[in-house]
Amino acid sequence: MSDVVSVTVEPFDHPLEEPFEISLGTRRTAANVLVTVETEAGAVGYGEGSPLPPITGETRAAAVETARTLADLLDGEDVADYRDLVGEIRAAVPGAVSALFAVETALLDAYCREVDIPLSAxxxxxxxxxxxxxxxxxxxxxxxxxxxxxxxxxxxxxxxxxxxxxxxxxxxxxxxxxxxxxxxxxxxxxxxxxxxxxxxxxxxxxxxxxxxxxxxxxxxxxxxxxxxxxxxxxxxxxxxxxxxxxxxxxxxxxxxxxxxxxxxxxxxxxxxxxxxxxxxxxxxxxxxxxxxxxxxxxxxxxxxxxxxxxxxxxxxxxxxxxxxxxxxxxxxxxxxxxxxxxxxxxxx
The missing domain is CATH 3.20.20.120 (Enolase-like C-terminal domain)
Structure with a gap:
């Protein structure tokens, strides 16, 4: 297996087809976070989080900054150690669920792409x-x-x-x-x-x-x-x-x-x-x-x-x-x- 050589974090918006109202408010755009993890073998994994403050407790800006902080914990680490790495990042920022979801997914996706298996496996x-x-x-x-x-x-x-x-x-x-x-x-x-x-x-x-x-x-x-x-x-x-x-x-x-x-x-x-x-x-x-x-x-x-x-x-x-x-x-x-x-x- 190979090490993580790059982690990038980007905000990105998804306008909704129609306004979406629930008891916690109305949304017109999904203000999301995209995380990309690349390994030295060239595998690239992608993860996404969709913060909603009344539920996840995060704004999008906070989720982006948290994900960028977590990126430092993955740099140089072997993607095969994904389970231990997930434990470490979740211990580092408990409760930052959208940022954690995006980073964890990108890490798992990179591992699976490197060994050429579906995530479901x-x-x-x-x-x-x-x-x-x-x-x-x-x-x-x-x-x-x-x-x-x-x-x-x-x-x-x-x-x-x-x-x-x-x-x-x-x-x-x-x-x-x-x-x-x-x-x-x-x-x-x-x-x-x-x-x-x-x-x-x-x-x-x-x-x-x-x-x-x-x-x-x-x-x-x-x-x-x-x-x-x-x-x-x-x-x-x-x-x-x-x-x-x-x-x-x-x-x-x-x-x-x-x-x-x-x-x-x-x-x-x-x-x-x-x-x-x-x-x-x-x-x-x-x-x-x-x-x-x-x-x-x-x-x-x-x-x-x-x-x-x-x-x-x-x-x-x-x-x-x-x-x-x-x-x-x-x-x-x-x-x-x-x-x-x-x-x-x-x-x-």
Whole structure:
């Protein structure tokens, strides 16, 4: 194997095709970070992070500076030592999740390209097509229904509806989508926007409207794990923990407190190697697994898809971030991600 000879960090923007509103705010551009790692053998790996301050705790400027600091820790190191190196950079700046995701991915990608294997092989499997859902943002009911019909026409039969605002408005949005695409499987994501009581009222409201949901994702604040457990006790719909799980230790807490039925393991929160650990914890506790994303291009999305293909453990796949961009680094669309190697297979 060979040593790292160059690490570069660049900010880059991805305008969105349409404004994307969740309970934490509205985005019109994905302000992302691209990290490139080159080895002395000429292998080049790419990694991407997509900071969102209310979730990741980082601005893009902070993520860029952190990634540049981490670059010094990789310089001259053997890429074959990727697991130890990932441990070192995560110990150096715990919590800088977007910068860490970009650097870790670029390192793993460079290693896999140097030994000519797909990234999925690091996680135990071959590259295989990965099918994602499509997310409907917070919109008025009629506009949400229109977005849902467009998604269904494009081949998406699993939809995730953003909620977490006024409960009555959220119920009406979900009912409108269900009427518009009655054959679609629906889940909702409140992004921490409700209380326990509001979550229960929402669940009753959609049930009274005859809408069956696959799951309700992170209805209460991430810090309120006890509240998440109360929701799980009181609501018949499966409950997913998202922002409450950044680390394997967080996943252990969710299991111990019986706070969720599903764990959303996001590479943008945890990085590829820790997601594998989180998946093992959830699987061992007989919880379902979901994989999610931020507003990443195919660099980040295909990295996640390789983890899905490699582990083969995910019941729910929410990897549509690049489908929301006005233009991606790859020219593809639709619900299926065709992934390849070596590495994650994407050269921006």
């Amino acid at each position: 690091l996680f135990g499997g071959r590259p295989a097509p990965v099918t994602t859902d499509m997310t409907i943002p917070i919109l008025a009911p009629e506009r949400a229904a229109d977005r849902a019909r467009r998604a269904a026409d494009a081949g998406y039969d699993h939809l995730k509806i953003k909620t977490g605002t006024d409960v009555d408005d959220d119920v009406e949005r979900v009912r409108a989508v269900a009427r518009a695409v009655p054959e679609a499987s629906l889940k909702v994501d409140a992004n921490q926007g409700w209380t326990v009581t509001e979550t229960c009222r929402f669940a009753d409201g959609v049930a009274d409207g005859g809408v069956a949901l696959e799951l309700i994702e992170q209805p209460v604040p991430a810090s309120d794990v006890a509240g998440l457990a109360r929701v799980r006790e009181r609501v018949d719909v499966p409950i997913a923990a998202d922002e409450a799980v950044f680390t394997p230790a967080d996943a252990v807490r969710i299991v111990r407190e019986e706070a969720a039925d599903v764990v959303n393991a996001k590479l943008g929160k945890s990085g590829p190697l820790a997601v594998a650990d989180i998946a093992a914890i959830a699987t061992g506790a007989d919880l379902d697994l979901m994989i999610g994303c931020m507003l990443e291009s195919a660099v980040g999305i295909h990295t996640s898809a390789h983890v899905v293909a490699g582990l083969g453990a995910f019941t729910y796949v929410d990897l549509d971030g690049n489908r929301l961009l006005a233009e991606d680094v790859l020219d593809d669309d639709g619900p299926e991600h065709e992934i390849s190697g070596p590495g994650h297979g994407v050269t921006p």
